[in-house]
Amino acid sequence: MAAVAVEHGSEEVEHQAEASGHAHPPTNTGISNDKVAMWAFLGSECLLFGALISTFFLYRSRAPLGTVKPHDVYDIPFTSVSSFILLMSSLTMVLALSAFNRADSRRAMVWLSATALLGATFLGGQIYEFTVFIREGMTMKTNPASSAFYVLTGFHGTHVGIGVLMLLALVILIRKGRLTPERAETIEIAGLYWHFVDVVWVVVFTVVYLLPL
Amino acid sequence: MTTTEHGPAGHADAPDAAHDAAHDHPTEKKYWIIALILGVITAFEVALTYLDLGDAVAPMLLMGMVAKFFIVASYFMHLKFDARVTRRLFISGLSLALFCYLGVFMMFRQLGPRSDRQDINLIETGVPQR
Numbered sequence: 001m002a003a004v005a006v007e008h009g010s011e012e013v014e015h016q017a018e019a020s021g022h023a024h025p026p027t028n029t030g031i032s033n034d035k036v037a038m039w040a041f042l043g044s045e046c047l048l049f050g051a052l053i054s055t056f057f058l059y060r061s062r063a064p065l066g067t068v069k070p071h072d073v074y075d076i077p078f079t080s081v082s083s084f085i086l087l088m089s090s091l092t093m094v095l096a097l098s099a100f101n102r103a104d105s106r107r108a109m110v111w112l113s114a115t116a117l118l119g120a121t122f123l124g125g126q127i128y129e130f131t132v133f134i135r136e137g138m139t140m141k142t143n144p145a146s147s148a149f150y151v152l153t154g155f156h157g158t159h160v161g162i163g164v165l166m167l168l169a170l171v172i173l174i175r176k177g178r179l180t181p182e183r184a185e186t187i188e189i190a191g192l193y194w195h196f197v198d199v200v201w202v203v204v205f206t207v208v209y210l211l212p213l
Numbered sequence: 214m215t216t217t218e219h220g221p222a223g224h225a226d227a228p229d230a231a232h233d234a235a236h237d238h239p240t241e242k243k244y245w246i247i248a249l250i251l252g253v254i255t256a257f258e259v260a261l262t263y264l265d266l267g268d269a270v271a272p273m274l275l276m277g278m279v280a281k282f283f284i285v286a287s288y289f290m291h292l293k294f295d296a297r298v299t300r301r302l303f304i305s306g307l308s309l310a311l312f313c314y315l316g317v318f319m320m321f322r323q324l325g326p327r328s329d330r331q332d333i334n335l336i337e338t339g340v341p342q343r
Contacts, residue, residue, distance in 0.1 A: 029298045039299045043306025050310030054317055080259045084252060087281075090289045091248035098241055188291075195290045199282050206278035210262050211271055 038189045042196045049200050052155055053207055056148040061213055063143035070149040073136045074209055075129070082125040083205045086160075089118035090198045093191045100174075103181040109171050112187075115194065116167040119160050126157045149208065156204055159197045166190050238294055247288050254281050 027033060063069040096111030130150070138146045170190055173179035179186060239247070258277045261270055287293040292300055 029296060031296050031298065036298065036302070039302040040306075043302045043309075046303075046306040046310040047313070050314045054314040057318070058321055058323065076259065076262060080255065084255055087251050087255060087285075088248060090251075090285060091244055094244050094289050095241060098238075098244070192290055195285055198289075199285045202278060202281045202285065206258065206274050210258055210274050212262075 032185060035185065035189055035192075038192050042192065045196060045200075049155075049203070052148075052152040053203060056145075056152045056208060059144040059148040060208075061145060063145045067143045067146075068136060068138040069143065069145050070133075070138065070208070071213055073133050073138050075132070076209060078125070078129065079205065079209050082122050082129075083201060085118050085125070086122045086198055086201050089115045089122070090195050092118060093194050097184065097187050097191050100181055100184045100187050105174050105181065108187070109174050112167050112171050112174075116164050116171070119164040119167065119194075123157055123160050123164065126153065126160075152204065152208065156197070156200055159200070163190075163194050163197050166193065238291060239288055244288070247284060251281055251284060 027036075029036060060070065092111045092115040096108045096115060099105075099111055100108035130153075133146075138149075140147055140150045167190065170179065170187060254277050258274055261273055261277075264270075266273070286303070292303065
């Protein structure tokens with residue numbers, strides 16, 4: 001009897017969803033398992049980046065006298081521009097999702113490409129910054145502070161790189177007609193990852209670059 | 214958008230209002246305004262580092278950071294409009310990380326007075342202070 005009621009409930013939900021123009025998956029939570037998995041993954045990523053940021057915070061002054069510390073070599077105006085670029089990539093990401101929800105695949109591709117381009121620009125800036133720091137004498141092995149700095153920002157950069165590849169894959173899938181507006185949730189899930197990378201940088205930029213020792 | 218808190222019968226853990234709210238995402242114009250606000254906060258934060266405001270700089274920077282974090286999470290990640298389960302998942306991870314690493318900071322005396330901080334003593338003297 002209870003099973004029949006549950007089954008009936010599922011059909012009712014699907015019917016309501018179809019009527020409202022949205023395809024709700026018949027899961028217990030009402031949202032797709034893919035999306036729940038992405039949120040659970042992002043929750044676990046908070047712990048990963050929390051560990052890296054805390055480590056940097058603890059070690060940021062641990063440098064023998066005479067060695068170059070991260071705070072000695074920062075170029076705040078340059079990193080501020082990079083941060084602004086990454087923030088704006090979150091805007092282009094939501095605009096891509098919004099366009100795809102309106103079944104405007106062409107505009108969605110434009111915004112997704114813009115997001116990937118902004119992400120790649122941020123990555124390029126980070127690589128340039130690393131080369132300058134190394135030239136100024138701060139390598140991975142210089143002191144605990146520099147190690148913590150490179151591990152934290154390097155991990156974040158890797159996440160941005162993965163995100164850029166994900167965005168380019170989405171553009172190709174849309175272009176080939178293998179990703180249609182009915183499956184807009186795929187873009188939404190990739191967007192969640194991208195925005196998370198952005199919020200992590202919001203914290204990294206303040207804690208690592210701006211906070212005084 | 215495929216977000217709702219409606220579940221099958223027997224799992225109705227959300228009111229109808231939540232369903233409506235789940236689809237009430239900001240318009241594109243609002244997204245541009247939100248991005249503008251984020252840009253202004255970032256510019257304000259950077260300007261703060263060039264001003265000589267003493268001990269007031271750190272709390273102001275942290276406030277700006279928290280504001281930007283919640284604006285991106287609420288509006289761009291749609292946490293404000295999405296199903297409750299997504300909020301619970303994300304906030305669980307975030308709270309766990311905050312409590313865990315605040316404990317670490319307290320253990321390493323990072324939250325005490327400046328004179329008591331091991332890292333400051335180390336940078337000023339070159340050797341760890343006991």
